[in-house]
Structures are given as structure tokens and as C-alpha cells.
Amino acid sequence: MNLKHWIKNQIINLPRPKHGGDIWKYKNKHIEDFSSNINPLGYPKVLEELIPRIIHYVKFYPDDTNKLLKEALAEKFNVPEKCLVVGSGVTEILRLISDVFISFGDYVLIPTPTFEEYSFCCLISGAIIKTVKLDNKSNFHLNFDLIYEKLNNKIKAIFICNPNNPTSVVEEKRRIIELADECQRKNILLILDESLIEFVVNYSDYSCINEAETYENLIILRSLTKTLGIPGLRIGFLVTNKQLCKYLERARVSWNVNVIAQLVIPKLLEFYDKHIQDAIKVITSEKKRIYDILFRGKYPIYSSYPDANFFFVNIEKLGMTSKQFKETMLKKGILVRDCTSFGDYCYNYTRFAIKTHDKNTLLLNAMNELIKERVG
Numbered sequence: 001m002n003l004k005h006w007i008k009n010q011i012i013n014l015p016r017p018k019h020g021g022d023i024w025k026y027k028n029k030h031i032e033d034f035s036s037n038i039n040p041l042g043y044p045k046v047l048e049e050l051i052p053r054i055i056h057y058v059k060f061y062p063d064d065t066n067k068l069l070k071e072a073l074a075e076k077f078n079v080p081e082k083c084l085v086v087g088s089g090v091t092e093i094l095r096l097i098s099d100v101f102i103s104f105g106d107y108v109l110i111p112t113p114t115f116e117e118y119s120f121c122c123l124i125s126g127a128i129i130k131t132v133k134l135d136n137k138s139n140f141h142l143n144f145d146l147i148y149e150k151l152n153n154k155i156k157a158i159f160i161c162n163p164n165n166p167t168s169v170v171e172e173k174r175r176i177i178e179l180a181d182e183c184q185r186k187n188i189l190l191i192l193d194e195s196l197i198e199f200v201v202n203y204s205d206y207s208c209i210n211e212a213e214t215y216e217n218l219i220i221l222r223s224l225t226k227t228l229g230i231p232g233l234r235i236g237f238l239v240t241n242k243q244l245c246k247y248l249e250r251a252r253v254s255w256n257v258n259v260i261a262q263l264v265i266p267k268l269l270e271f272y273d274k275h276i277q278d279a280i281k282v283i284t285s286e287k288k289r290i291y292d293i294l295f296r297g298k299y300p301i302y303s304s305y306p307d308a309n310f311f312f313v314n315i316e317k318l319g320m321t322s323k324q325f326k327e328t329m330l331k332k333g334i335l336v337r338d339c340t341s342f343g344d345y346c347y348n349y350t351r352f353a354i355k356t357h358d359k360n361t362l363l364l365n366a367m368n369e370l371i372k373e374r375v376g
């Protein structure tokens with residue numbers, strides 16, 4: 001029997017996307033994780049009191065409508081409830097988007113390197129992926145002219161990550177709005193992932209969250225996993241116009257948000273602004289410290305000043321690949337992101353998050369040691 005007979009063609013050789021944050025492999029060793037880009041302060045400490053108080057609710061199914069959660073999110077982010085869909089992280093929402101919009105043979109445009117889940121969910125639906133390359137000549141900024149050239153009538157959707165993972169570059173709101181207008185004129189969906197935007201200083205100047213409901217074709221993604229530092233709880237949402245929301249809600253997996261997240265998130269949102277402001281303070285001062293120590297010419301590694309809460313670093317001159325760099329840092333107790341899976345030139349780059357002062361000192365010491373070993 002040929003088992004492949006049952007498997008959709010597009011799944012047979014589909015590689016799984018790679019991610020940072022894979023601490024489970026190293027759970028018996030003391031490793032400091034710099035490979036996932038979440039809030040450097042972790043979760044608000046009140047979470048530790050909240051969970052024991054509501055743990056008995058796990059005997060019930062969650063509310064399939066996510067009502068309380070939507071009410072709280074609508075108020076916090078100033079968007080109508082009917083314009084929201086909530087999910088178990090942005091990753092689940094991406095799958096919902098491809099389930100609803102992407103059919104076999106559809107063309108999708110993705111600037112690369114970027115978060116791998118965009119192409120992954122579209123490939124599962126059988127899409128054909130077209131890419132626009134981000135390069136270091138433009139400091140990894142989007143080449144909007146090239147994007148406009150590629151937005152022909154074959155393209156059904158474009159994914160933009162702002163700020164972009166792994167490059168840590170944010171695009172101006174004006175440019176994103178122009179792109180949304182152009183896509184609307186051409187009947188193209190724009191999926192704008194703002195999962196990391198709240199880690200950018202003055203992020204409200206960059207975000208398009210409050211424009212989403214006024215467009216026919218704009219879907220904004222936000223990840224509370226990242227901002228509240230709760231990747232293990234999983235929570236994200238999308239904002240778009242009411243009509244698209246209706247169809248997205250129809251296809252959503254039943255009970256997609258677990259009962260613990262449904263009950264604790266509305267409470268955590270009371271601490272949200274302060275938690276983000278405190279994180280931004282740490283990110284801002286630590287970013288400058290790390291940049292001044294590592295990237296002012298003393299060492300043979302290069303990074304431009306990051307817009308978000310992580311560095312994307314060219315390590316080519318160390319004479320090691322991203323994978324080798326990760327393995328060497330691991331021996332020193334530090335987990336960074338091996339960027340090879342982002343494709344193209346990324347095997348020459350590494351990515352690490354900005355954390356709190358003491359943890360960053362561990363990373364800086366390990367880097368200093370590694371560089372001395374390599375180049376003396």
C-alpha cells in the first residue's frame with residue numbers, strides 16, 4: 001500500500017517551520033534563552049495568583065464565542081468586538097487565514113527573510129509563494145517599488161511583518177497605508193503582522209490597528225503571547241472589517257482558546273500598559289548598551305541599530321555559520337536563534353533577543369569569550 005495515495009501533494013515534502021524558544025531540548029541544563037523575541041520582563045507576576053484561583057474551570061469547555069476575552073480586547077485596543085477574531089496565538093490565526101482565503105494554486109507574495117509561518121500555512125493550502133528579497137544594501141527595509149511591481153492580478157494576498165522578524169526593522173506607517181491602498185485597488189489581501197510592534201519605541205505612530213476596520217482588504221495580527229510574555233499560554237488576535245470577520249469566525253476551530261487564557265487575559269489587560277512601558281524602558285537602555293559594546297567597531301560582527309526587541313547580527317567575519325555560532329554559544333549557556341532556516345544569506349546571521357540587564361551581561365560575556373577564541 002502506498003500511504004502517500006491519501007496525502008495531499010503539497011504536504012508530502014513540506015518541511016516544518018523552525019522557531020526559536022526550543023528550550024525543551026535543553027531542559028536539564030541551565031540555559032538562558034535569547035532565541036525567542038518575547039517581553040524581556042516575562043509575564044506580569046499577578047498571573048501566578050490568578051491561575052490557581054481559576055484552575056477548577058478546566059473541568060468545563062471554554063466559551064466557544066470567546067465573549068469575555070473579545071470584550072476586554074475590544075476595550076483595550078479600541079476596536080469593535082465584531083472586528084476581532086481571537087486565537088491560540090497568531091500562529092493559529094495564520095492557519096485560519098489560509099483556511100479561509102487561500103486555495104490550491106493561489107499566488108501569495110512574501111518579502112523574505114521573514115516569519116516562516118506565513119509561507120508554511122499558505123503551502124499547506126497549496127499556494128504558490130512569490131518572494132521579494134530584503135537585502136542589507138537597504139538595511140533590510142522593504143523595497144516598496146519592487147513590491148508594487150510584483151503585485152499583479154495573479155497575487156491574492158501579501159504578508160508583511162512589521163517590525164520584521166528576523167531583521168528587527170520597522171516600516172513607516174505612511175508606507176504601509178500606501179501599500180494597503182494599492183492592494184485594495186488591486187483586490188489583494190494585506191495581512192499585516194504587528195506581533196512585535198509594541199516593542200518599538202512610540203509604536204502607536206507605526207501601528208495600523210485602528211485603520212483595519214476601514215479597509216476591505218486589511219487584516220492586522222497582534223500577539224499577546226509576545227507582549228505579555230506567555231508563549232506557553234498562547235493568545236493572539238486579528239482585527240479586520242466586520243464582513244471578513246464573519247467568515248473567519250465561521251471557519252475557526254471550536255474552543256480554540258483554552259479556558260485559562262480566556263479567564264486570565266482580561267485581568268492581565270489591566271496591567272498591560274504598565275507592563276509594556278516597563279519593557280520598553282528596559283529594551284531601550286539595554287539595546288543601547290549592547291549596541292555600544294558589540295557593534296561600535298571593536299568586534300568583527302555587524303548589526304544596524306534594531307527597531308524592535310532583538311538584534312539581527314552578521315557573523316560572517318567570525319568564520320562560522322549561524323548553526324556553528326548557536327552551538328558554540330550553547331556550550332557557554334546561551335541559546336540564540338540559528339537563522340539558517342530563514343533562507344538565503346541568513347546562515348551568515350544570528351538573532352538574539354534583548355532581555356534584562358543581568359541576563360544580557362551573561363550574553364555579552366559569552367560573546368566576548370567566543371569572539372576572543374575566534375579572532376584573538
Ligand SMILES: Cc1ncc(COP(=O)(O)O)c(C=O)c1O
Nearest residue numbers: 089090091115165195223225236
Ligand atoms: C512576527 C511573528 N508573528 C507571530 C509569531 C507567533 O506568535 P504567537 O506565539 O502568538 O503564535 C511570532 C513568533 O515568533 C513572530 O515572530
